[in-house]
Amino acid sequence: MTKVTLISSNEGGAPKPERQPSLYERRHQIYPKLAHGKFRTVKWLVMAVTLAAYYLIPWIRWPRGSGIPDQAVLADFEGEKFYFFFLEIWPQEIYFLGALIILAALALFLVTSLFGRVWCGYTCPQTVWTDLYIWVERAFEGDRAARMRLDKAPWSLNKAWRKLGKHAVWLLIAFVTGGAFILYWHDAPTIARTFFKGEAPLTAYFFAGVLTFTTYMLAGTMREQVCTYLCPWPRIQGALTDEHALNVTYRFDRGEPRGPHRKDESWEGRGDCIDCNQCVQVCPMGIDIRDGSQLECIHCALCIDACDDIMRKVGRPTGLIAYDTDKAVSTRASGGKVVYKLIRTRTVLYTILIALISGLILWGYTAKSNYEFNVLKDRSPPYIRLSDGRVRNGYTLKIVNKASEQTSVAVSLEGLKDAEFEIVGVGSAAADGTLELKSEAHGVGRYRMLVTLPENETERRTTLTVRITDLKSGEVASENTPFVMGDR
Amino acid sequence: MTDHKPDIDEVSGVETTGHSWDGIKELNTPLPRWWLFILYSTIVWAVIYMIFMPAIPALPGMGYTNTLGLRGHSDRALVAQDIAKLHTERNAASAKLLGASLSQIETDLDLQQFALAMGESAFGDNCATCHGAGGRGAKGYPMLADDVWLWDGTLTGIETTIRHGIRHMEDPATRLNAMPAFGRDGLLATSEIDDLVQYVLNISGREAAADAVNRAAPVFAQQCVVCHGADGKGNRALGAPNLTDRDWLFGGEPRDIQQTIFNARNAHMPAWQGRLDDATIKSLAVYVHSLGGGEK
Numbered sequence: 001m002t003k004v005t006l007i008s009s010n011e012g013g014a015p016k017p018e019r020q021p022s023l024y025e026r027r028h029q030i031y032p033k034l035a036h037g038k039f040r041t042v043k044w045l046v047m048a049v050t051l052a053a054y055y056l057i058p059w060i061r062w063p064r065g066s067g068i069p070d071q072a073v074l075a076d077f078e079g080e081k082f083y084f085f086f087l088e089i090w091p092q093e094i095y096f097l098g099a100l101i102i103l104a105a106l107a108l109f110l111v112t113s114l115f116g117r118v119w120c121g122y123t124c125p126q127t128v129w130t131d132l133y134i135w136v137e138r139a140f141e142g143d144r145a146a147r148m149r150l151d152k153a154p155w156s157l158n159k160a161w162r163k164l165g166k167h168a169v170w171l172l173i174a175f176v177t178g179g180a181f182i183l184y185w186h187d188a189p190t191i192a193r194t195f196f197k198g199e200a201p202l203t204a205y206f207f208a209g210v211l212t213f214t215t216y217m218l219a220g221t222m223r224e225q226v227c228t229y230l231c232p233w234p235r236i237q238g239a240l241t242d243e244h245a246l247n248v249t250y251r252f253d254r255g256e257p258r259g260p261h262r263k264d265e266s267w268e269g270r271g272d273c274i275d276c277n278q279c280v281q282v283c284p285m286g287i288d289i290r291d292g293s294q295l296e297c298i299h300c301a302l303c304i305d306a307c308d309d310i311m312r313k314v315g316r317p318t319g320l321i322a323y324d325t326d327k328a329v330s331t332r333a334s335g336g337k338v339v340y341k342l343i344r345t346r347t348v349l350y351t352i353l354i355a356l357i358s359g360l361i362l363w364g365y366t367a368k369s370n371y372e373f374n375v376l377k378d379r380s381p382p383y384i385r386l387s388d389g390r391v392r393n394g395y396t397l398k399i400v401n402k403a404s405e406q407t408s409v410a411v412s413l414e415g416l417k418d419a420e421f422e423i424v425g426v427g428s429a430a431a432d433g434t435l436e437l438k439s440e441a442h443g444v445g446r447y448r449m450l451v452t453l454p455e456n457e458t459e460r461r462t463t464l465t466v467r468i469t470d471l472k473s474g475e476v477a478s479e480n481t482p483f484v485m486g487d488r
Numbered sequence: 489m490t491d492h493k494p495d496i497d498e499v500s501g502v503e504t505t506g507h508s509w510d511g512i513k514e515l516n517t518p519l520p521r522w523w524l525f526i527l528y529s530t531i532v533w534a535v536i537y538m539i540f541m542p543a544i545p546a547l548p549g550m551g552y553t554n555t556l557g558l559r560g561h562s563d564r565a566l567v568a569q570d571i572a573k574l575h576t577e578r579n580a581a582s583a584k585l586l587g588a589s590l591s592q593i594e595t596d597l598d599l600q601q602f603a604l605a606m607g608e609s610a611f612g613d614n615c616a617t618c619h620g621a622g623g624r625g626a627k628g629y630p631m632l633a634d635d636v637w638l639w640d641g642t643l644t645g646i647e648t649t650i651r652h653g654i655r656h657m658e659d660p661a662t663r664l665n666a667m668p669a670f671g672r673d674g675l676l677a678t679s680e681i682d683d684l685v686q687y688v689l690n691i692s693g694r695e696a697a698a699d700a701v702n703r704a705a706p707v708f709a710q711q712c713v714v715c716h717g718a719d720g721k722g723n724r725a726l727g728a729p730n731l732t733d734r735d736w737l738f739g740g741e742p743r744d745i746q747q748t749i750f751n752a753r754n755a756h757m758p759a760w761q762g763r764l765d766d767a768t769i770k771s772l773a774v775y776v777h778s779l780g781g782g783e784k
Contacts, residue, residue: 381624384633384780387733394622394633394780424778425594446601450780 029151030224030286032134033144033278037305046122047131055176058183064088065404068442075185079442087365090402092372099361103354110350112240114342115323116247120233121300126226129177129219130284133170140166144281170220171212178211224285227298234295243327244341248299250279250290250321253333258290261314272316279303279321289321371409371439372400373477375449375466383484389455391485397423397447399468401439407470410434414465416453416483424448436471451483460486582606582767590643593774600774607775610768614760615776623779628738628755633780636735639663639727641783647773653759654727662759665727670711671750678750680707685745691720691732692740 034040060072062085069076074083082089082097089096108119120127140162141147150159182191182204194200195208218226227234241247250273258273273290280288282302287294289303301323308318328338378394385391401407412434413419421435422428426447429435439445451464462485467478495504497515504513537543541557556562585593585603593599612621618629625631630638639649649663656662670676676684686700687708709718715728722730729737738744738753760769776782 378622380620380622381631381633384631385734386635387730387735389734392634392780424782425597425600445597446604447597448604448778 027225028286030284031144031147031281032284032286032302033281033306034138035282035302035305035309037308039301039305043122043131043300043302047128050123050125050128051132055180058180058188062086065441068404069187071187073184074187077185081442088402090372090400093368096361096365099357099364103357103361106350106354106357109240110347110354112237113242113245113344113346113350116241116245117233117237117297117299120227120237120298121248124298126218126231127298127300129173129215130223132173133219133223134284136169136173137166140169167220170216174212174215174220175208177215178208178213181211182208224296227285228296238295242344242346243330244325244344246323246325246340247293248289248297248301248304248321249324249326249329250292251319251324251329251332252290252292253329255290255320267316272311272320274310274314276310278306278310282306293326369477370401370403370407370470370473370475371468371477372398372402373466373468373479374398375479375481377481377484383486386452390452391456392450392452393464393483395449395451395466395481397445397449397466399437399439399443399445399447401441401443401445403441405441406443407439407441407472409437409439409468409470411437411449412467412469413451414467414478415480416451416462416464418454419451419464420453421449421451424450434469437468453483453485456485460484582765582771585767585770590647590770590773593770594643594777600778603771603774604778606768607771607773610764610772611775614764615772618757623776628753630737631735632776634735635781635783636730636733637724637781637783638722638729638737639724641777641781643773643777643782646776646782647769649757650764650769650772650776651759651761654757655754656756656759659759659761663727665715666754667715667748667752669750669752672752676707676711676749680704681746681749684708684712684749685742688720688731688745689742692734693732 057073058071061070062072062083063070064083069079069083071083072085076083080091087096111118137147141150150162153159179192179195182195182200185191185207186200186204191200191204195204222230252271254271255273256271258271258275261267261270261274279290280286280303282305283289284300284302285296285298287296289297304319304321304323307321311318311320325340328340331338374397376396376398378396383391383393397411399409411421411423412429413421420429423435423437424447426435426437437445437447449466462483463480464483465478465480467476469476495506495513496502497504497513500515502515502517505516507514538555539557540559541561542554543557544555546552546554581602584599585606588596588599593603611619611623615623618626619632620626620629623632625633630636635641637645639645639654648661652659652661652663654663655666657664668675671678671681683700683704684707686696687704690696690701708720712720715726716722716731717728720731722728729735734740736744737755738748760772764772
C-alpha cells in the first residue's frame with residue numbers, strides 16, 4: 001500500500017501534474033420507456049412462454065412405475081438419476097448431459113451467426129426477468145418521464161408507497177423464482193409442502209435464498225451491468241457474428257445526415273433520422289444504436305419498434321432501424337445490390353456439427369443397454385484348489401437394471417469347457433448351464449459367483465466370458481474376466 | 489529528521505514516511521479503509537470467539553485443559569455423540585440380522601448383501617490377520633475358501649467355530665482335540681514315525697516305499713485309526729483331518745508330515761463370543777460360508 005516515488009533532481013523545475021481523473025465510472029440509472037410494436041409483442045409472448053415453462057414444468061407428472069419418481073423433469077440427487085420426460089440419465093451416463101450442453105452451445109453459435117444475439121434479446125433469463133421487473137416498476141412508478149421525476153422528487157408518502165410496493169413485488173417474484181428452482185431437484189408437491197413447514201433439507205432453503213437474492217439483485221438493481229460487465233457472452237459473440245449476421249442495425253446509409261425535421265420541410269438532401277432520441281429512450285441498455293454495433297447491445301429490437309412508430313408519424317418508410325447485416329448496409333451505402341447469405345461456411349459447419357452430435361446422442365441413447373454388468377474377480381485368494389484337485393475362482397457380479405420393472409436374467413458362462421458355477425444364496429447352474437436371477441426395477445444387485453473347473457495341469461490362466469441374457473427382451477450383456485488355475 | 493512536521497511529497501501531495509534512502513522517499517499512503525475494517529472486524533470477532541468458544545489453555549490444576557467458553561462447545565463431545573448415533577443406527581440395522589436364521593440370511597439377497605458387507609469388514613479387522621484376505625489361508629492357518637473343513641463347513645458349524653474357537657480352553661464349548669506328540673513324548677520310535685510318513689504319503693496317493701508302508705500298517709491301525717479312521721479320511725466330529733486328500737494345513741512334504749507326527753500341531757483359534765457382538769458373528773459366518781467352501 002505504499003508507493004515509491006522518485007524525487008527528480010531538478011526539484012521545483014518540473015510542472016506539477018494535473019490530478020489524475022478517476023477511472024471509476026458511476027452507473028447512471030436507465031429509465032427505459034415502454035415501446036409498442038411487433039417486437040415488443042413478440043417479447044411479451046416469449047416472456048410469458050419462458051416464465052410459464054420455468055414455473056410450471058416441475059409440476060408436470062410423468063408416471064414411470066412404482067417406487068420411481070413421477071416428476072417429468074427432475075434432477076434426483078438422492079436417487080442419483082436425472083429425469084427428463086421419457087429420458088432417464090444415470091450417473092454413469094452423465095456424458096449425455098455433456099453432449100446436450102455441447103449441442104446447446106452449437107445451436108447458440110448457429111443462431112448467433114445467422115440472426116445475431118437473439119438469445120440475449122429475447123430468451124436470456126437476465127433479459128426476461130429484467131423485462132418483468134421493469135414492467136412491475138412501470139406499474140408502480142409510471143413510464144420513463146414519471147419515474148425520472150419520482151426519483152428526483154424529495155421523499156413523500158406517495159414516493160414511499162410506490163417504492164415500497166415495487167420492491168415488495170420484486171421480492172415476491174424473486175422468492176417465487178428461487179422457490180421454483182428447488183422444485184427441479186425434489187418432488188415438487190412434497191418440497192412445496194415441507195418447505196413451508198420448515199422440514200425441507202437445508203440445501204433447499206439455501207438455494208431458494210440464493211436464487212431469491214440473485215433474482216432480486218440482477219433483475220432489480222444490476223440489470224444492464226450484468227450483460228456488460230459480468231456476462232462473457234458479449235465478448236464471445238464478437239467472434240461468432242460476421243458481416244453477414246442479422247443484427248439490430250441503424251441503417252446509416254438512409255438515416256444520415258440526421259437532424260430535426262419540421263412538418264413542411266422537404267426530405268431532399270437529408271437523412272430520415274429526425275434525431276428524436278426515441279431509440280435511446282426505450283433502450284434497456286441505455287445506449288444509442290446509431291453509434292453502430294456495440295458490446296452493450298443485447299439486440300432486443302425495442303429501438304426498431306420505437307423508430308418505426310416515429311417513421312410512421314413523420315410519413316417515412318419504417319425500417320430505419322431494422323434487422324440487417326453490416327454487409328447490406330455498406331453495400332447499400334456504396335450503391336450496390338444487397339444479397340443476404342444465410343448459407344455460409346460457418347453456418348454450414350455448425351449445422352453439420354449439430355446434426356452429427358444430435359445423431360450421436362440419439363444413436364447412443366437408443367442403443368444403450370438396460371443393463372450395466374460388471375464382473376469383479378476375487379483378488380485374494382486368486383484361485384482355490386479343492387481337495388479333489390479341481391480349481392475354483394470367486395467373482396462378484398454386479399448387475400444394474402435400469403429398466404423400470406423387475407426383469408429376469410439368465411447367467412451363463414462361455415469360454416471354459418466343463419465349467420460349473422453357482423451363485424451363493426441362489427443355487428447352481430441348471431443342466432443347460434444357465435442360472436436365472438431376478439433383477440429389481442432400478443436395482444443394483446451384487447451376487448457372489450463361484451466357478452469350478454476340473455483339474456488342469458497345463459494351463460495357468462485363461463479367460464472366461466460371463467453373459468447375462470434378459471429372458472424377455474433377449475438383451476445381452478457380457479464381460480470377460482480372467483480365470484486363474486495356478487501360480488504363475 | 490530534525491523537524492517533526494509531516495513531510496509532504498510535492499508530486500502526489502501525500503505524506504511520506506519521513507525517511508530518505510539515497511534521495512528516495514516512501515509515501516506513507518494510509519491503508520485502504522476496507523482493509524482496516526476487515527482487520528478490526530477480525531479482532532472484534534476474536535474477542536467474541538474467545539468468550540463463547542474454548543480458546544485459552546488452562547493452567548495445570550484447574551481441572552480442565554482450556555477455558556470452555558459460554559457455549560460449552562467440545563469437539564470431543566461431538567465425536568462421542570456421532571459415535572453413539574452410529575451405534576444406534578447400526579443396532580437398528582443389525583436387529584434384522586439377529587432376528588433371522590442363518591439360512592434365511594443367506595437366501596434373502598438383501599439381507600445377504602448386508603451381512604456380506606458387514607462380515608467382510610469384520611473379517612478384515614479380526615480374522616484376516618491369520619486367515620488372510622478373502623480367507624486365503626497360510627501354512628498353519630486354514631484356507632476358508634476351499635471345501636476342506638476340519639470341524640464343520642455348514643453355516644451353523646462355522647458360527648459355532650467362530651463363537652467358541654478351537655482349543656480355546658477358557659471356553660467350555662470350544663472345539664477341542666489333542667493329537668499326541670508321538671515322537672517328543674516317546675510314544676513311537678523315530679523309525680516307526682518315518683514309516684508312518686511313508687504310509688501317509690501312500691494313502692494320499694503319492695509315491696512311497698512299499699516296505700515302509702507295510703511296516704507302518706499295524707502302527708497306523710493301532711495309533712491313528714481312532715481319530716483319522718481306518719481309511720485315513722479323518723473324522724469331522726473329532727476335528728481329525730482327512731489324510732488322503734491334497735490339502736495339507738501344515739504342509740504335505742515328508743519332512744512336514746514327520747514333524748506333525750513327532751511334535752503334533754494343535755493350533756489355536758480364540759473364541760470370539762464376548763469379543764464380537766452376535767450380529768457381527770452371524771455376518772462373519774455368512775461371509776466365510778460364502779467364500780466358496782460353504783456346505784449345506
